[in-house]
Amino acid sequence: MADEDKQTKIDVTINHQTYTIVGTESKEHVEQVANLVNEKMQDIREANKHLDTTKLAVLTALNTMNDYLKLQKEHEELLTLLEEEN
Amino acid sequence: MADEDKQTKIDVTINHQTYTIVGTESKEHVEQVANLVNEKMQDIREANKHLDTTKLAVLTALNTMNDYLKLQKEHEELLTLLEEEN
Numbered sequence: 001m002a003d004e005d006k007q008t009k010i011d012v013t014i015n016h017q018t019y020t021i022v023g024t025e026s027k028e029h030v031e032q033v034a035n036l037v038n039e040k041m042q043d044i045r046e047a048n049k050h051l052d053t054t055k056l057a058v059l060t061a062l063n064t065m066n067d068y069l070k071l072q073k074e075h076e077e078l079l080t081l082l083e084e085e086n
Numbered sequence: 087m088a089d090e091d092k093q094t095k096i097d098v099t100i101n102h103q104t105y106t107i108v109g110t111e112s113k114e115h116v117e118q119v120a121n122l123v124n125e126k127m128q129d130i131r132e133a134n135k136h137l138d139t140t141k142l143a144v145l146t147a148l149n150t151m152n153d154y155l156k157l158q159k160e161h162e163e164l165l166t167l168l169e170e171e172n
Contacts, residue, residue, distance in 0.1 A: 012148075019145065025152070033148055033152050037147050053140045057144045060147040061143060064147055064150040068157065071154065075157060082164075
């Protein structure tokens with residue numbers, strides 16, 4: 001196994017709970033992911049103060065997936081445009 | 087408010103629980119988002135059978151945010167490349 005594929009264990013805190021993330025990503029990347037999830041959860045909680053943590057986490061996942069699909073569409077459109085130009 | 091900005095309420099089922107999504111997205115888009123979140127949750131549950139629902143939802147959010155950041159990086163690299171070419 002190449003050095004860059006070495007599995008790492010990184011602890012992150014999401015909504016006051018610690019999660020151990022096992023993977024090949026850098027500590028900086030994993031912490032950035034965790035910070036963005038925390039920010040999104042906090043925003044959703046502020047708009048919906050009575051949500052329990054599970055619902056809050058599910059809505060955070062839905063919201064992030066929505067962002068992902070929109071960006072994916074934009075990315076694909078750009079790729080199609082490039083193909084047409086070449 | 088323009089017609090295309092009309093707020094809709096769409097019920098989706100995530101992990102056997104119903105969520106009402108309020109927004110301006112089409113029913114098809116919201117259902118696609120929900121299906122992808124469900125699939126991801128199921129994959130994570132299969133790899134970690136003893137997770138409670140909250141942890142499962144948080145890990146799904148983290149995993150989706152990880153995908154988002156990777157795609158964002160790829161998209162930005164493509165945009166930079168295009169700017170350099172022009």
